[in-house]
Amino acid sequence: MIHALAEELGPWGWWLLGLVLLAAELVLPGVFLVWIGAAAIVVGALSLLLWETSFWLWQVQLLIFAALSVVSVFLGRRLLSNGNAVTDEPLLNQRGASLVGRTATLHEPVVEGRGRIRLDDTFWPVMGPDLPAGTRVRVTTSNGRDLTIEAI
Incomplete structure (x- = not known):
């Protein structure tokens, strides 16, 4: 056939x-x-x-x-493929990673290592040492949606 x-x-x-x-x-x-x-x-x-x-x-x-x-x-x-292309915004589609280094005020206290901050118009879950609400913090790392913070 x-x-x-x-x-x-x-x-x-x-x-x-x-x-x-x-x-x-x-x-x-x-x-x-x-x-x-x-x-x-x-x-x-x-x-x-x-x-x-x-x-x-x-x-x-x-x-x-x-x-x-x-x-x-x-x-x-x-x-x-443009996998090696140089871009002026390397973290464009990595929102959590683009927040590393930013400072914010805790919206909710960090209790048992978990809390929330507000950056721009979004609330982000954070991990870090226990801190009261209103503490100024800096984002140190990003793991997907969870941010790790430290007090400044």
Whole structure:
């Protein structure tokens, strides 16, 4: 069945698959299908050149397509990743970490190591030594949403 389909579509089947995958990328954006579509188009180009050769069987074409898909996805992710990009706001999506060093007044006393402070418009749970409400404190560390404080 696959052999008959490969023979019927010829080398243009890979081009068709590549274009369908590129169109699917427009519908389902994620910059993933574009690399697999590019691999299909490359196999289609190779098929145009090698179609009449005896070793260019549909199994070989599928293996090359699979290998090119994996390689192109990894290279594409590396090309588009900006993990080492320098930013002017490195703590933009780390709100708790951006509060380290700030000072505040305890809104609720710290009892048994737990209390609350108000920074800007948000109440934050804090951990630290027992202190009465109204004490000025400095945020020393952040662990997710919990902040560790010390009296100043």
